[in-house]
Amino acid sequence: MPRIDSHLHVFTKATPEYPRETTPVCPAEREESAEKLLDVMAEHQIDQAVLVQMGGASIENHRYLLQCLKEYPNRFLGIGLVPEGHPNPAEHMAELTDNTGIIGFRFSTFGGPRDIFAKMDVRKFAAYPIWKCAAERDYVLWLYPNAINAHLLPYLIQEFPQVRVVLNHLAACPGKGKFSWDEFGRPQIQVTGYNLFMHTTYRLARFENVNVHLSGQYAFSREEFPYKDLAGWHRGLLGGFGAKRLMWATDFPWILEEPGYGKLTTVIEELIPNLSEAELAGIMGGNAKRILRFPDL
């Protein structure tokens, strides 16, 4: 069974050939290339990976991702972005998925009522056309919902039960103003001590098309690796979704310095020690291969 890192990022220097947005953490001269990733993966016996676009949502911003997917078609699948408020998201998505290796798109908002007590008409959600398109063209939706959007998800999932959904980073939903970067250049998300997600995203386990990443622990934990304070989150996800709908990921490159890629290849065994061999193998790659339809090596 392959070992698959199911969520990470690569990017190259910002150039006219590969334009991308820059930030203090990702200045124009920073590069975290596919080749560097492949070296790290080889060192730790990881076979394949999902490359998730960052650095902008325009077609041009996707050039480096598309180049990596073209160059290593058996090693990588890709997840793209759609510009917020795009007048024709279906066209944008079609262009990016035309035999490119991009299999889906990442979102954090759904454009529905902020208040769960409001009348819900899913067809009026801003994200409705995107979900409809995903249903028609079999795209995967890669979701990292903002906290104020989490309650909208089951309406879309109910409407489009055929869409494969992957909830990123422990099915967490970051709150407004709770994001920062730490001294190792890693995203940090401030969360409450009581796990609120068990009343929102964890409840989506009922829908069989919903899957969850076991990743991003470093961003939520108040401890160092192996992030034992999140063992309860992992048990909750395992209990709700079962071992066949969970996928391990590292969120490379943010974790390269701390705790290091190698340590993260053991984080599942550390946090869910009682898995059977088959369950562990599934979480470490088998599930991603089945759900995302990775090619054979």
Place this chain on the structure above:
Amino acid sequence: MILPTPEQKAQWEKEGYLVFENAIQGEDLKRLQNAFDYWADACKAEWLDRVEAGDAAATFYDIPNPLEKDPIFIDIIDYPSYYGALMEFTDHELILLGPQVRTVAPWPVSYTGWHPDVGYDNPLHIKVQIYVNDVEPGGGEFGFVPGSHKPDSGPYARPMRQESMTGHKTFPGKAGTAIMFNSCGWHVSMDNHSDTPRKSIILIYEKRTPGRIGPEQFAAISEYCQTPERRALFSLDS
């Protein structure tokens, strides 16, 4: 104080729950509904801001510090229709841990799955859920597995769907119904597929153990607790 009948005591022992229909009615129920609606409305905007900030769940909300907002929320803590049973079952060593004055939104799935609140080694832990509005079947009604409060029951698995729980019973009811249950037992809020939010109050009690609740916990309402019984219930003299 209305003590439980022998039949109620037997059911409590065997099943782990009791239902008190019309536990609160008439003017008291109107007072409770008015206070609930007023404060739920007043607190909603702040709750939504907390949801956006990731500090509160989006699927339900509780009125913060309800005991300090209206005396009716204090009066229901030792309300005669169920207070005697609470005292009897805890050997007259009853303390309040806290109230949850909760509005649960209609949503495709319930905001919580089947669970017990405490382990069998916990001191007797009792909840009383009071419906503030009518709760129809499929309207987020309380669900419980009779007998699951006993250590030799089970084991119980968490089903994907609320209605798949083995041996469960659901409790739709009219406004003013109170459902008392042993919190070791497996319970849940059923899905609410109606258009009506479920308004209920969950009162949480325990059999007294030293130091469980400090006198500062409910000090803000001490003026409403003049009798020795109430001071004991609210741990004001501990």
